[in-house]
Amino acid sequence: MSEDFNDNKTIQAQSSETISGGSGASPDMDYVRPAEVGDQDLYHGHSFITKWIFCQDAKVIGVQYFLLATFTGIIGLILSWLMRLQLGFPGAAGFMTAEHYYQFVTMHGMIMVVYFLTALFLGGFGNYLIPLMVGARDMVFPYLNMVSFWMFFIAVGVLLASFFVPGGPTGAGWTLYPPQTILEGTPGSGMGILLMCLSLILFVAGFTMGGLNYLITVLQARTRGMTLMRMPLTVWGIFTATVLAMLAFPALLVGALMMSLDKVLGTSFFMPTILKAGEVLEYGGGSPILFQHLFWFFGHPEVYIVALPAFGIISDLISVHSRKNIFGYRMMVWAIVGIGGLSFFVWAHHMYVSGMNPWFGFFFATTTLIIAVPTAMKVYNWILTLWRGNIRMNTVMLWCLGFIVTFVNGGITGIFLGNVTVDVPLSDTYFVIAHFHMVMGIAPLMVIMGAVYHWFPLVAGRFLDEKLGKWHFWTTFLGAYSIYFPMHYLGFIGVPRRYFEMYDSPYVTSATGMNEFISLAAFLVGAAQFILIFNIIKTLKTGKPAGSNPWKACSLEWLTPTVPPEHGNWGDRLPVVHRWAYDYSVPGAKEDFITQTTPPSEVADTGVEKT
Amino acid sequence: MHPGIIFFLVILGSVLFHIFTPWYWTDVASNWGGMDDTITLTFWVGGGVFVAVCLFMVYCVFKFSYKEDRKAEYKPEDKKLEKILTWATTLGVIALLAPGLVIWNQYITVPKNALQIDVMAWQWGWQYRLPGKDGKLGTTQITNINENNPFGINLDDPYGKDDVMVQTDVLNLENNKPVKILLRSVDVLHNWYVPQFRAKMDAVPGIVTYYWFEPNKTGEYEVLCAEYCGVGHYAMRGRVIVQDNQDYENWMQEQETFSDLVAKQKALEVEKTKLAKK
Numbered sequence: 001m002s003e004d005f006n007d008n009k010t011i012q013a014q015s016s017e018t019i020s021g022g023s024g025a026s027p028d029m030d031y032v033r034p035a036e037v038g039d040q041d042l043y044h045g046h047s048f049i050t051k052w053i054f055c056q057d058a059k060v061i062g063v064q065y066f067l068l069a070t071f072t073g074i075i076g077l078i079l080s081w082l083m084r085l086q087l088g089f090p091g092a093a094g095f096m097t098a099e100h101y102y103q104f105v106t107m108h109g110m111i112m113v114v115y116f117l118t119a120l121f122l123g124g125f126g127n128y129l130i131p132l133m134v135g136a137r138d139m140v141f142p143y144l145n146m147v148s149f150w151m152f153f154i155a156v157g158v159l160l161a162s163f164f165v166p167g168g169p170t171g172a173g174w175t176l177y178p179p180q181t182i183l184e185g186t187p188g189s190g191m192g193i194l195l196m197c198l199s200l201i202l203f204v205a206g207f208t209m210g211g212l213n214y215l216i217t218v219l220q221a222r223t224r225g226m227t228l229m230r231m232p233l234t235v236w237g238i239f240t241a242t243v244l245a246m247l248a249f250p251a252l253l254v255g256a257l258m259m260s261l262d263k264v265l266g267t268s269f270f271m272p273t274i275l276k277a278g279e280v281l282e283y284g285g286g287s288p289i290l291f292q293h294l295f296w297f298f299g300h301p302e303v304y305i306v307a308l309p310a311f312g313i314i315s316d317l318i319s320v321h322s323r324k325n326i327f328g329y330r331m332m333v334w335a336i337v338g339i340g341g342l343s344f345f346v347w348a349h350h351m352y353v354s355g356m357n358p359w360f361g362f363f364f365a366t367t368t369l370i371i372a373v374p375t376a377m378k379v380y381n382w383i384l385t386l387w388r389g390n391i392r393m394n395t396v397m398l399w400c401l402g403f404i405v406t407f408v409n410g411g412i413t414g415i416f417l418g419n420v421t422v423d424v425p426l427s428d429t430y431f432v433i434a435h436f437h438m439v440m441g442i443a444p445l446m447v448i449m450g451a452v453y454h455w456f457p458l459v460a461g462r463f464l465d466e467k468l469g470k471w472h473f474w475t476t477f478l479g480a481y482s483i484y485f486p487m488h489y490l491g492f493i494g495v496p497r498r499y500f501e502m503y504d505s506p507y508v509t510s511a512t513g514m515n516e517f518i519s520l521a522a523f524l525v526g527a528a529q530f531i532l533i534f535n536i537i538k539t540l541k542t543g544k545p546a547g548s549n550p551w552k553a554c555s556l557e558w559l560t561p562t563v564p565p566e567h568g569n570w571g572d573r574l575p576v577v578h579r580w581a582y583d584y585s586v587p588g589a590k591e592d593f594i595t596q597t598t599p600p601s602e603v604a605d606t607g608v609e610k611t
Numbered sequence: 612m613h614p615g616i617i618f619f620l621v622i623l624g625s626v627l628f629h630i631f632t633p634w635y636w637t638d639v640a641s642n643w644g645g646m647d648d649t650i651t652l653t654f655w656v657g658g659g660v661f662v663a664v665c666l667f668m669v670y671c672v673f674k675f676s677y678k679e680d681r682k683a684e685y686k687p688e689d690k691k692l693e694k695i696l697t698w699a700t701t702l703g704v705i706a707l708l709a710p711g712l713v714i715w716n717q718y719i720t721v722p723k724n725a726l727q728i729d730v731m732a733w734q735w736g737w738q739y740r741l742p743g744k745d746g747k748l749g750t751t752q753i754t755n756i757n758e759n760n761p762f763g764i765n766l767d768d769p770y771g772k773d774d775v776m777v778q779t780d781v782l783n784l785e786n787n788k789p790v791k792i793l794l795r796s797v798d799v800l801h802n803w804y805v806p807q808f809r810a811k812m813d814a815v816p817g818i819v820t821y822y823w824f825e826p827n828k829t830g831e832y833e834v835l836c837a838e839y840c841g842v843g844h845y846a847m848r849g850r851v852i853v854q855d856n857q858d859y860e861n862w863m864q865e866q867e868t869f870s871d872l873v874a875k876q877k878a879l880e881v882e883k884t885k886l887a888k889k
Contacts, residue, residue: 098842173839179816180799185734185841272817275733275753275797288800288815322675324683328693353802355794355813355820358719362712369708376660376700377693383664384692386671388684393614393676401618401668408664409625412657415704419711421649424718425636425809428802428837478621485625489634494806496837499845505833511634585683592682609687 030599032225032576040137040221042568054150056142057567058213061149062128063459065119068149072156073116077526079108088519090501098500099187102171105498106188107163109174110196113302114203115156117444121309122207122245123152125451126214126238128459132557133235135223135575137568139213148213151206155199162188162195170196173498175299176255178270178291179283182263185276194263197256204249214242223556225577229333230596232555232581233326236333237312240340241305247344248301255294262286289356296347303440304343308336310447311378314403316581317450318382320553321397322389323592325582327381335374342371352423361420368418372411379408390585390592395469399450402477403443410439413488428498431491434484442480449476452532457550458557461564462543465535472531479525483518490514552593555581559595583608615672622665629658640807640828640853642789645714647809652710656703718810721823725791728782729774731762732794732801732814735843737780737834738762743773743868753797753816759876763797764869775866780834780849785859789825802838805851813838826853 045051055061082104085093127145131138139145162169171187172180180186181193188196218239222231231239258269262283270291271283319326326332348356348364382404391397413435416422426432449472456464490511495502502509549558561571575597583594588606600608639647675681727748729740740762742748749771755763761778764771777783784790794803794814804811812822834849854862867875 098845102839102842102844171842177800177839180839180841183799183841185799185843187842273753274799274816275756280754285817287817289818322683323677325685325687327686328688330688331693353812355815355818358715361715361719365708365711365715369704372704373697373700377697379664380696383668383671384689386668386675388686389671389675390677390681390683391672391675393672398614401614401672404668405618405621405665408661412661415657415707416650416653419649419653419707421646421711421714421718422653424811425643425646425650425806428804428811474617478617481621486628486632486634489632492636493634494637494804494835496804496835498839501845503846503848505835505848514634582687585685587682587685607685609685 029604030578030601032578035224035574037220039574040140042138043142044567054146056138056146058127058131058139058142058145059459059565059567059569061145062124062126064149065123065127065152066125068153068156069116069120069124072111072159073120074529075160076108076111076116077529079104079111081523081526083108084519084522086500088516099168099171101500102173102498103169103187103192106171106174106176107159107169111159112441113174113306114200115159117306117440118207118245118302119152120448121306121444122214122238122242123149123210125234125309125313126242127210128455129234129557130214130217130238131221132560132565132569133232133555133581134218134221135226135556135570135577136217136221137570137574140216140221141209141213144209145213148206148210151202151209155202155206158195158202159199162192162199165191165195167192175292175295176259177295178259178262178288179272179274182259182271183274183276183281194260197260200256201253204253207245207249211242211246214238215246223574223577226556226596229330230577230580232312233315233329233332233336234309234312236336237308237310237315240336241308244301244308244340244343245305248298248305251294252298255291255298258294259291289351289354292351292354292356293348296350297344299350300347301340301343304339306440306444308340310403310444311336313451314400314447315378315382315385316555317396317447317454318385318400319582319584320454320551321392321394321400322386323392323584324385324389325580325584327384327387328377329580329582331377332381335378338374339371342367342374346371346418349418349420349423352420353427365418365420369415372415372418375411379404379411394453395464395466395473396450396454398470398473398477399446399453402473403446403450406438406446406477406481407443409485410435410437410443414439425494426491428496429491430495430497431488433497434487434491437487438484442484445480446477449473449532454551455557456536456539457546457563459564460540460543461546462539463546463550464539464543468531468535468538472528472535475528475531476525479521479528483521483525486514487518549595552591554579554583554593554595556596559597579608613673613676615669618665618672619669622662622669626658626662629654637807638828639809640805640826640830640832641809642825642827643714643718643809645710645717649707649711649714653707656707660703718822721791721821722789725789725823726785727791727793729762729793729795730782730803730814732796732803732836732840734798734841735836735847737782737803737847737849739777739782741775741777741863741866742770743775745770745773748793749774749869751795756797759873762869772868772870774869775863776869776872777866781852782834782849783852783854783859783862784826786829786853786855787825787827789823791821791823794820794822799840800838801836801840801847803849804835804837805832806835807832811837826851829853829855 167190169188170192261267268283268286271286273284274281315326345367349368577596578599585592586606747770749764749768751763796814796816801814808824810822810824832851836847
């Protein structure tokens with residue numbers, strides 16, 4: 001096979017270049033194995049529709065994913081404002097009934113976790129960055145990739161349509177626990193929940209198309225010399241998260257499917273004998289806890305589907321802006337893979353007080369605390385990357401530092417909740433809300449924002465405004481921290497989550513003032529996000545042109561012949577990779593970075609340790 | 612202002628908030644003080660790590676801020692340091708996990724002398740059933756539930772006859788006597804939770820779940836539903852009154868047993884038929 005391809009003209013040109021390349025030193029040291037497959041043939045759009053709407057360019061699809069995910073995220077944000085309005089100032093929004101409140105809670109949760117974070121990290125950053133970072137021309141299945149986005153589009157459409165059906169969207173909580181989800185007494189238990197299930201099914205189907213692309217592109221379409229252990233951690237994070245998603249989403253899919261059947265056909269997968277308003281319903285024999293197992297078998301890996309890309313991206317941002325290699329690269333890779341593997345053995349720590357066999361508590365508490373070890377190693381390696389670096393205190397770095405603070409904070413509270421005994425008093429209280437918003441809401445948001453400020457010059461060719469960026473950062477970071485840090489203490493008092501109103505319970509009246517403060521902070525933080533939108537619009541018009549590789553980064557995405565990169569990314573020739581993505585501040589090198597494409601012969605007299 | 616100062620103030624503020632917070636847990640009123648101790652231990656270890664990591668970060672930010680002429684260190688790996696950190700973290704994790712598991716073992720091991728209480732939940736309320744003189748609860752079935760049999764007790768179960776029925780959302784408990792809460796639900800998920808007792812567990816339709824505790828402070832406590840159960844979730848409250856032995860016995864005397872209820876219903880029916888005959 002490979003011999004046939006070696007006859008291919010393009011490839012011959014590439015290998016001869018490598019052999020003759022270099023600047024005097026032994027050409028052998030620059031040798032890179034020839035490519036095993038021929039160059040990818042791409043479909044180039046030629047009309048507005050094929051270029052910008054039904055587009056097969058992963059970069060455009062990435063931006064489409066990003067924009068649509070952000071749009072749903074803004075809806076989620078507005079819903080959170082309405083919830084906080086009710087919690088801080090009960091009755092201030094006259095139309096707000098308990099039904100509305102629970103519908104907003106549910107839609108906020110589902111939108112933020114699945115349709116915002118997952119779609120944004122994997123669909124948005126994954127599509128844009130994977131081909132560029134591994135040196136491919138595009139995703140391996142561009143057409144499927146396009147369909148993936150449009151399935152996501154339909155899924156969002158179905159989800160939002162549920163706001164307009166009789167009964168409104170489901171108000172079952174984002175966990176959708178049966179039996180209440182499909183019974184009267186829960187808002188949206190008719191059309192609302194069916195549309196939610198349908199939307200999730202469409203999302204999973206669409207995501208599978210995209211996910212196959214991310215996996216196979218990483219496994220098969222890396223350019224010459226890009227070994228797995230030379231890939232940027234961003235790619236490792238997105239790749240591992242996609243593996244998790246491919247294994248975890250099916251559990252959600254069957255859960256949604258079985259619940260729809262319980263609702264529509266009257267099956268009893270999750271429905272035991274139930275007495276409602278004096279009548280025994282026609283269900284019997286099913287297990288509500290079975291659904292919880294299916295949901296969390298998806299739900300816990302889902303946490304890492306969001307977290308692992310964030311881990312990867314933040315590692316790259318910290319490294320570039322500290323002008324220092326990421327500390328302990330190999331450990332970082334194995335930590336990502338290890339966390340990914342372990343994440344399938346911890347799901348029932350969401351169910352310590354669910355009524356499952358209590359003996360499971362021992363197992364899941366142990367696995368959960370084991371996962372803390374590789375996670376802690378990642379944190380150490382981030383701060384050790386800062387150590388003796390040369391840290392640029394720009395907006396990107398601020399988001400990174402904000403991420404470290406919020407992630408460590410949320411990680412520590414995770415150790416509280418993972419340790420089964422501590423979970424008993426704290427589960428189902430505001431401590432849980434504070435924990436997962438800190439670790440899975442704010443920390444990934446910090447990464448998204450850092451990534452936006454970092455890669456915007458690549459996507460649009462212009463720098464985002466630093467001054468606006470700093471305002472954006474400080475209001476978001478300080479605001480969000482003052483929302484969620486004190487909120488933990490509401491949980492200690494014992495305030496349960498998902499309460500529309502507290503009345504005058506003795507231990508919550510003392511929290512009224514805090515609730516008002518948290519609500520005000522939430523309004524402010526939400527509003528601050530519009531600074532970014534303003535910044536983007538302003539920058540597109542008048543921003544400072546960035547030019548090529550403005551951050552002086554080593555990784556491939558900055559080394560395209562044109563900025564922003566064109567369809568096909570690399571012009572005539574694919575890049576050839578000679579080293580990892582982190583050769584910053586190598587002793588003896590002329591500049592403080594050596595790009596991945598620099599052949600060893602050019603930097604023969606430097607102290608490069610790792611290639 | 613250097614951004615490091617603000618980050619430092621955030622860390623300092625967090626520690627001060629924790630020390631001076633007026634919002635903290637209620638006084639524990641059961642035997643589960645050990646849960647509080649585990650939380651305190653986790654605060655010391657976890658909080659210590661949080662402060663140490665963040666302060667190190669702040670230090671780096673101050674010390675290694677960008678300078679044109681500085682060159683960052685080039686050191687891809689440090690096997691020894693990574694090994695030390697891995698083992699230190701592992702030890703810390705074991706120190707947190709071990710006491711947690713010991714207390715969890717106590718939590719799921721119910722003492723033999725615990726009084727069994729049937730806590731029955733529905734949308735949206737609670738009622739309670741206590742064993743009578745025989746010390747045992749009768750078996751139940753949801754499909755038996757009707758006006759004359761509010762708990763769905765199996766009529767042919769002799770243990771059920773003297774069961775004490777508390778058909779309000781207020782439950783009285785005897786101080787310093789362990790109780791085993793047997794939870795069941797007739798419709799959806801619920802959770803019988805008293806913050807001061809620390810313990811909780813979901814009530815799941817179709818199965819009976821349990822947990823136990825020993826109240827050790829007399830007084831009145833609010834029961835909250837802690838598992839989302841539909842639109843009335845937030846209003847699903849109840850009360851527990853923990854009493855000394857004498858008060859508790861007095862309260863117990865006033866309660867109706869299942870056979871009392873059956874007898875009363877029968878008398879009513881006889882009355883009705885008499886009236887009809889007239």
